[in-house]
Amino acid sequence: MKAVAIWLATTLGVALLAHLGSTWYVPRYIMGRLMDTVAAESGTNAFVNRPLADADSRTIVRPSPDLMYSICVVDMSAGPVRIRASASAPYTSVSVFAANSDNVFVMNDQALAPGADFDIWVGKPRQNVPVSAPSALLRSDRGVVLIRRVVTDAEQAKAVDALRREARCEQR
Amino acid sequence: MLKRLFFWGSAVIAGVLLGLGATVLFLQRAGMGGDIASGPWHTSMATGSSSADPWTRALVASRGLLALAPEETLYYTATTDSDGRRLNGNCRYRLDGRDPGARWWSITAYGADSYLISNPQKRYSFSQTTLTRAADRSWSIVVSADSAEGNWLPVRAGEDFELTVRFYNPETDVYSEPGAVALPKILRESCP
Numbered sequence: 001m002k003a004v005a006i007w008l009a010t011t012l013g014v015a016l017l018a019h020l021g022s023t024w025y026v027p028r029y030i031m032g033r034l035m036d037t038v039a040a041e042s043g044t045n046a047f048v049n050r051p052l053a054d055a056d057s058r059t060i061v062r063p064s065p066d067l068m069y070s071i072c073v074v075d076m077s078a079g080p081v082r083i084r085a086s087a088s089a090p091y092t093s094v095s096v097f098a099a100n101s102d103n104v105f106v107m108n109d110q111a112l113a114p115g116a117d118f119d120i121w122v123g124k125p126r127q128n129v130p131v132s133a134p135s136a137l138l139r140s141d142r143g144v145v146l147i148r149r150v151v152t153d154a155e156q157a158k159a160v161d162a163l164r165r166e167a168r169c170e171q172r
Numbered sequence: 173m174l175k176r177l178f179f180w181g182s183a184v185i186a187g188v189l190l191g192l193g194a195t196v197l198f199l200q201r202a203g204m205g206g207d208i209a210s211g212p213w214h215t216s217m218a219t220g221s222s223s224a225d226p227w228t229r230a231l232v233a234s235r236g237l238l239a240l241a242p243e244e245t246l247y248y249t250a251t252t253d254s255d256g257r258r259l260n261g262n263c264r265y266r267l268d269g270r271d272p273g274a275r276w277w278s279i280t281a282y283g284a285d286s287y288l289i290s291n292p293q294k295r296y297s298f299s300q301t302t303l304t305r306a307a308d309r310s311w312s313i314v315v316s317a318d319s320a321e322g323n324w325l326p327v328r329a330g331e332d333f334e335l336t337v338r339f340y341n342p343e344t345d346v347y348s349e350p351g352a353v354a355l356p357k358i359l360r361e362s363c364p
Contacts, residue, residue, distance in 0.1 A: 007183050014187025015194065022195040023226045027233035034237065055290035062236050062286050064338060065296040066278050090301070091276045091340055095240055101233040103220035103241040108341065110275075146238055150276055150340075152301040 027101040034060065035073045035099075035142055044075035044142070045171045049164055052151060068160055070147040072169035077141040080123030085167035087112055088160045091150040094118050096136040098143050105136035120145075121172075145169060198227065199234050206249075212256070213248040213337065213355045235286055246274075246339040246350060251332075253358040259334065261327040263363035264316035267335075269356030270309060271300055273343035279356075281315065281325050284332040291326035298323055313356075 037059065042048045047070045053063035063069070074081040074096075083094060087109035096105035107120060121135040122145060129135045136143075149164060151157045206216025218224040219232050220241040232239055239247060252258055253265060271277070278299035283289045288296045298313055304323055305311045314320035317329035327333045337355060339346060346353050 003179070007179065010180070010183040011187040011190065014184050015190035018188045018191025019194045020191075020226070022192050023198075023230045026195070026199070026230040030233045030237060053288060054294060054296070055288045058287060060237050061234070062239075062280075062282055062336065063288065064278065064280060065288060066280075066299050066302075093240070093244060093340075095238075095244070097238055098222075101220075101229060101237060102222045102224070103239070103244075104222060106240055106244045108244065110341070144238065150299075150301075152299075 028099060031097070031099055031101045031144070035144060038071055038144075039073045039075075044073045045081055045169050047072045047147075047164075047167050047169050049161070052157065064148075066151055068149045068151050068157070068164060070149075070164050070167055072145040074122045074138075074143050074145055074169065075141060075171070076122065076124050076127065076138065076143075079171055080121050080127045080129045080135075081145075081169060081171050083118060083120040083122065083145055083167075083169055085118045085147055086163050087118065088149050088163050090152065091148070092118075093148050094120055095146050095148070096120075096122055096138070096143060097146065098138050099140035104138065104143075105134075107134055195230075199231060202227075202231050208351045210248065210351050210353050210355050212250040212252050212254050212358050213353075214250070215242075215246055215248045215350050217242045217350065219247060242347070242350075244341065246342050246346065248337040248339075248353075248355060250335045250358055253360045255360065257360060258332055259315075259358070260363075261317045261329045261331045261333055264314065264318065264320070264361045266359045266361050267313040267315065267356040268359070269311060269313075270354070272337070272339060272353060272355065273346045274339035275341035276300060277340065278338050279313065279325070280336050280338070281327055282334045282336060283328065284334070286334075289326065289328050289331075289333060291328070293326055295324075295326055298325060314361075315358075 050069045053065045093108040098104050121129045123129040149160050206214045208215050218228045220239045280297035303311045313323040315325045
């Protein structure tokens with residue numbers, strides 16, 4: 001009887017550790033897989049411009065079919081990365097995600113001065129990031145920058161697509 | 173010696189399987205919506221947040237990767253109609269509503285696998301810029317596998333589906349009381 005109790009207690013203790021550990025690891029694994037997939041397509045520190053999502057889109061769950069996405073896997077191991085992009089109406093946002101999937105930074109077009117572009121830095125602590133610029137600091141070497149642009153119709157989509165191809169994600 | 177090895181080894185293996193199984197079950201069964209309800213719609217103020225607990229973070233990563241933090245966007249998800257019955261493409265539903273308090277918003281249908289639902293019309297959502305409205309600015313959306321007049325959002329017959337409302341830059345009162353937002357009722361009009 002005592003042996004059974006010890007066995008059960010050990011099993012439950014290990015189960016708890018396994019559950020906590022796997023729960024902690026899941027978002028990191030999923031983000032890692034996404035970053036590897038995108039980086040395999042275009043390398044790091046370069047935007048990949050996705051077409052509008054449809055039923056065949058399987059890279060990311062729950063995509064919005066009303067948004068044009070541009071994604072950059074930032075690799076800051078050799079220095080900070082500068083993001084530059086123009087805004088498009090009716091809504092544009094630039095967001096930064098850490099390697100554990102947390103959304104650590106977001107800025108939308110309403111925060112821009114009239115006629116201004118997004119100019120955002122992503123780096124690690126102690127890297128040389130301009131103090132006056134909007135910035136996101138990540139603890140990991142890699143992260144994700146995602147630009148979302150609302151698309152309202154086919155004509156506007158063409159203009160938005162042309163504009164977003166001018167965006168830059170470059171290591172400095 | 174062998175007996176001891178078997179004793180401890182079996183406990184560790186059983187524990188690992190149990191722990192991992194609990195994680196898988198949690199990710200499969202837990203609703204995407206969140207802990208704040210407004211009718212059949214659910215949201216969470218922890219989505220995308222650095223202060224999210226590990227379970228919320230794991231769930232959002234597996235069911236809504238790259239979701240924005242609530243300061244920028246609120247996501248409401250419904251898996252049931254307003255009477256608590258699972259949304260299924262065998263039935264016809266009607267959503268009646270008005271523009272919610274946000275700079276831009278949309279309603280999107282997803283399959284139970286969290287991807288867009290294939291349909292010949294390639295229609296997956298309605299937004300504030302694509303809806304046809306009544307004279308008083310109200311709108312209705314029919315969600316069904318069979319075609320319908322007006323704002324019709326196709327889903328697949330025989331399969332469960334989910335609806336997600338996105339609020340980009342929600343208004344202050346929406347953000348401060350997300351459970352009090354007037355979201356459309358999901359009325360089941362018919363079912364075979």
